[in-house]
Amino acid sequence: MVASALYCIAALVGLATIAIALGASARGRVVVYGASLIVTLILFAIALSCLLGHPNSPTVILPLGLPWLGAHFRIDALAAFFLLVVNLGGAAASLFALGYGRHEHSPQRVLPFYPAYLAAMNLVVMADDAFSFLVSWEFMSLTSWALVIANHEVHENLRAGFIYLLMASFGTLALLLSFGLLAGADGNYAFDAIRTSEPAGVVAALVFILAIVGTGSKAGLIPLHAWLPLAHPAAPSHVSALMSGVMTKVAVYGFLRIVFDLLGTPDWWWSIVVLTVGGITAAMGVLYALMQRDLKRVLAYSTIENIGIIFAALGLALAFKTEGLAWAAALALTAGLFHVFNHSLFKSLLFFGAGTVLNATGTRDMEKLGGLIHRMPQTAVVFLVGCVAISALPPLNGFVSEWLTFQAILQSPQLPSWGLKLIVPAVGALLALSAALAAACFVRAFGFAFLGRPRTPEAVGAQETDTSSLAAMYFVATLCLIAGIIPGIFIDALGPVVQTLVGGRMPVQTGVDWMSIVPIAESRSSYNGLLVFLFMIASGAISAFAIHRLASDKLRRGPAWGCGYPDSSTMTQYTADSFAQPIRRVFGTVVFGARETGEMPPPGATKPARLTVELRDLIWDALYRPIATGVNFAAEHLNHLQFLTIRNYLSLVFAALVLLLLVQAIWP
């Protein structure tokens, strides 16, 4: 099983080298994306069979990597699930790219790195020793950096790529330090060797901090998120779908592997750190998203929000695991992992939609879109499904994972420690707030991209995209619906994964009649996605049929009511900024230091009134700017050392010699 997966990955790497050769030709696009689609589907099948069938396949050791250790590869339940998520996202992105890739203006910069990127992500999930894990982890960052700067003529993309690679390397070095501690001085880097050597107190704490810093910077937890909204929009859309939907999940896998699997028994305060960071990331992420005008930046920030939700669920699972409540930990972990699966689905779908809008209109700015539902009806439907799913609304999958997270939060009285008893409801409040704001954010995204009247000529000239992109989007949308309607199957599939990590699993769901899910007990709470969906369809159809049959079905078109103004131009419509203005007034003044200064022209003057809104990214000003100025300050001052005279350099050498001789003279 592992061997065949490794052959597929080798095929992907081979495909990457071929792609270098046939980069620019149109045929190249079809070959690369088609082949990566096929390979990812095979890998998906392998992962599925591993997850459902026999998870613990034997470790494969290749003579590569560290000479005395070799490279270990293994697919256990956790790896199988994330392999499934990676390859599902990969297949959808490759299918979408078949059509979307035609508009890529420099394909020779994207095609070689795309299969390598997929191969790297698969390798990270399958690696079973510290060295191959970190090599594939950093190789994943490297290939995604190359994809981010695909159209490098735009200076912002270069800046985004630079910041991204810097943060990625910071994360990798943090992980490297944590593996250094785990492996100990004599350097046994194999994971199963690490598992046997239990790191004690301070070392375990330091490993945990380094692990959450390393994986958090890749996933986009709040203080380390700055690169994500810059890098994800800069990449071509199918790649940003992969980065947001799949790479952040590989980061979550890294966190799970180190903290849940390698570190053994967690301390009590670990869960508090993860919970608070997760909650704050969720709330801040969606508030950022509401302030953006660029469609893909909105999606990037909403990835940060969903990562916050996932980490909150994982923090909860960690809390229950510390107290030994296996069934509650299983519930929280299943909620987290199910949200990982759901988010990879609807985030990829939304990025595909944003990509088609970008292709059709040439712009990502919501102020320049509008009215696309008339010109791109199918993309509108699919994008709507994505928006409803991500806003956690009932018939679709977003709601189910959020519902499970809330059920897990409601188990907080079982936790004996008072700190957690109070923090968990507070984090619950943050998650509730972020869910509501997410609905607002994606109403805004869909409303101002697809509804209303087209604000610019580009929006007027938009056409529907090609069939393969639509096929990819429909495929993912239906998956979202299925996961929302019959979540029981997915929850049972997660059983073995949860069993390996927290030693307990949720009660089997498929047995429950009417396909509803009962997390703990019948009396406590249950939810039936299928029935809710059927009721909606039934009552909607009945009322429509009855009204059309009994009452009237006559319909007439007329001008919209604009208080009687004759030619209301498209400027009178609300824009994305004005839509977010109330929320900005409520939350923005605190979180972003939002200031609105309007200056009205003196009476009689004809110049227009001007409203300026300035938002400050407080985290960027507090954390990243000081570091950048610090490095520049040091570089500036040390630079003078380059321009000294020969005499000064000689006196440097002389001083060093005299100093060392003095040390020799004074010391024993």
Next chain:
Amino acid sequence: MAVIRDIALQGFQMLLVLLLAPLLTGFVRKVKARLLRRQGPPLLQPYRDLNRLLRKEVVLADNASWLFRVIPYFVFATTWIAASLIPTFRSGLLFSWSADLIAIIALLGSARFFQVLAGLDVGTSFGGIGSSREVMIASLAEPAMLMIVFSLALIAGSTQLSTMSAFMNSPEVGLRVSLGLGLIALTIVAIAENARIPVDNPATHLELTMVHEAMVLEYSGRHLALIELSAALKLLLYISLITCLFAPWGISSAAVDATSLLTGVAAYLVKLAAGGSLLAVFETVIAKMRVFRVPGFLGAALMLALLATLLRFVSRSF
């Protein structure tokens, strides 16, 4: 035999809810008029309005898309399901376990989601102003509602409405601080969600103050009828939610014989009347707030709900 009876009961509940909703709205308007010493429209006026609207021709804006025409049916369907899931005269109905309180709130959330989209679809500034204000109110009301659910669920030990109302009915609920805070917060959220006086004036068409009305300005004919009906259903839903949680007398989960069902329905009608008149009194007493005072109002609800959750351990820690 039991299954048919259960289906019958569930069907009766859905019909009851549907019929009582316009009556409740009419009753509230009647009581308000009486308080202002006015004659006020007859009790059945809402039914006549609905009937008139259903038969009128729909005038669609030029820019309205297919979504604009589907949304009323979707909004009506979701609100109707949510209303029928809340125990009114009897809890533990056939489909009551298919969705718990969190799912009901989420159903209302999706109804609001699509109503906001309808507001934006036509592309006039009215739709925009209504939607943006609705979204601001929702972004505070929904978390408050969820926190209320948390506090009640932590006390009752379940989020299933039937079990919660059974627990509230049982002796061991006792008097708790968090329940009081929860009630106040729930009333504030109910007022905000149903666009009643302090947050939004249901009776006026003045652009600057409209929230709910602005979103549905472009609807006409049968679509407007459905929107009006779902608004009425929503009001009924919230009142029956408050009563089933905080005044669960007369709701029995095992009652099967005719007499106990009748007493249940009668108790429910009394509670609706009491709720409606309390609302009418409250609306005539208080004036409408400025739009940007509403976040403070709803913020208070959120804080109360969060306090309720945290104080849950104070009154009777177990």
Next chain:
Amino acid sequence: MMFDPLNGVLLIPALAACLLAVLPGYRLTARLNMLAAFLTFATAVSLFVVEPAPGLYLLVDDLNKVFIVLTTFVAFSTSVFSASYIDHEIEIGRLKLSYVRFYHAMYQVLMFAMNLALVANNIGLMWVAIEIATLTTVLMVGIYRTHEALEAAWKYFILGSVGIALALFGTILIYMAARPAIGEGLNAMVWTVLIMHAPKFDPALLNVAFVFLLLGYGTKVGLAPLHAWLPDAHAEGPTPISAVLSGLLLNVALYALLRFKMILALNPIALAPGPLMVTMGVVSCVFAAFMLYRRRDIKRMFAYSSIEHMGIIVFAFGMGGPLANFAGLLHMTMHSLTKSAIFFAVGHIAQVKGTQKIADMGGLTVTHPVLGWGLVLGVVAIAGLPPLGIFMSEFLVISSTFSRAPWLVMILVFGILVALGGLFMQLNRIAFGEPRGPAEPAQASYVPMFTHLAIVLIAGIYMPPSLVAGFQTVAKLLG
């Protein structure tokens, strides 16, 4: 038999040097130079086959076997590169034929000196070899005879010879320390004898000797306070010489330092050289990292990157322990291959763009795709990103020493991160963005560059077991 491979490695460059000094004309000497370099490389490889016993003056053991092969291989590839580079330089008139008359002869003398330093068993002979290497590179750095070249060469000469003088004083002190234990005469200078009697030496004298040796040979390695000559020598000299300087001469000087560290490691009482080397390593790594940001000249930037990597290597050897030493040796090999590949690319870039100023060049991957992506791959390798070799050595250095000296490793990691930032900031200006500077296609020899990068790529994934075994035995020896 007279012509055993050990003597061959020395004789061929010596003979070639004499021959080339006489021959006029450029094309012929360039080809002869390549031939001589290839022959030396062949004999060096044969050292792996037949390993001669250590004589009084010459010695071959696990440590220098690998370095001889590496030196001769890089020398050969540099000679291939320099043939086309110098030819182009003469074409565009930056170099007159009269300046180049002794270029190839000096090149072979440099090869002779470095090979001699590597195989010398006598520590005095090793000092002389490094002195000759320094002098020849001084002359080659000044070959362009521009103002900056002369200033750089003069600076290199003064600092280099002061360093070498201190190293000689250190060697004499080692001899003084060894004399009471081994007795007078030649034996007290022979490294293999010194190793055997190391525990009996006077530790205090050894410490002072190591101070002088570290400062002396440290200047040649380019560690922080003594680095001043390195950036200017690289920037102003012809690029093949920068490649040889960065790729080989730094390694040879560090190799000499390692020889003396072995002696000290065996003496239990002697103050372990660790802390001294660790501090100088960390200081040079962090200092060079910060110097990358303001560089305006592309070759000077990569010179500072060499200082940074030498800092990491010296840190690894300073910390000691089999894993860290193995990482240090691996890093030396990988760094010399990668840095010489980068300088091959930089040489052609400077020629194609007609300038070495980063401000005047841009969008290289658009104007010259092969050269541009070659440079990108080189920078990715030198920044220590996988799957190239330097990542493995940095991985081993950091993870094996973190538990022993957390704060120092944190500073080193900070230095590596700052260096990565500087490198990629400059790379963004050079390789990406709007194309600047002339864009006509370059006729350049890509073979040496891409062979080096290929070796580094393969080494990053798979290491031949024989090489690994050799390094591991030496790692234990280094203490």
Next chain:
Amino acid sequence: MNGLTFDIAHMLAGSLVVASFLQLYQDRLSALINVFAVHAMVLALSVAWQAYIQDAPHLYITAVIALAFKAIIIPVALRRIVVRLGIHREIENVVGVGLAMLFGIGLVALSMVVMLRVTAEADPLAREDLAFALSVVLLGLLLMVTRRNAVSQVIGFMSLENGLVLAAAGAKGMPLVVEISVAFSVLIAFIVIGIFLFRIRERFDTVDIQAMDRFRGERR
């Protein structure tokens, strides 16, 4: 090793250190060259005396080389260069003479302390030699640091080399081959210096380092 021979060796090494101090004192170039010639002669004498004490014939060769090249040929060549460059009357000194001398004394004290403490059980003559050699080396380095003229820097470097030869001679039994090669490499160094002096002179038309400093890398 009776007292007298030790005293003479001691006196000769000491006078070498005094010669280095004299070099520090000179601020005119021609005078500096003369003192350097004296410096080389004293070195040749002490090496010859070492040869006599250790009755090691090869040291005589080193003494002869030192005398021939460093005492005679190099000063004469330098004088001719200085005259042709026309800078023999130039006065140049970066740091005040007094300060340089004070610093020199500190250096000698430092080398005494370091060397004597370190070579505790070696024979007295070798310890003396090493201590003096180290101070000559440090003084040579100090001269290079305090002078602005390329020629005086060369002289500083040559006196530093003299210190090394003294140390090598002092180390009894150092094999001949090293002696010769050391002397040989010093000479090559001098040839390179000569070439460079002319190139610098030809390009900068002055040997003052300051002129050259304007062309430090990346300055323009």
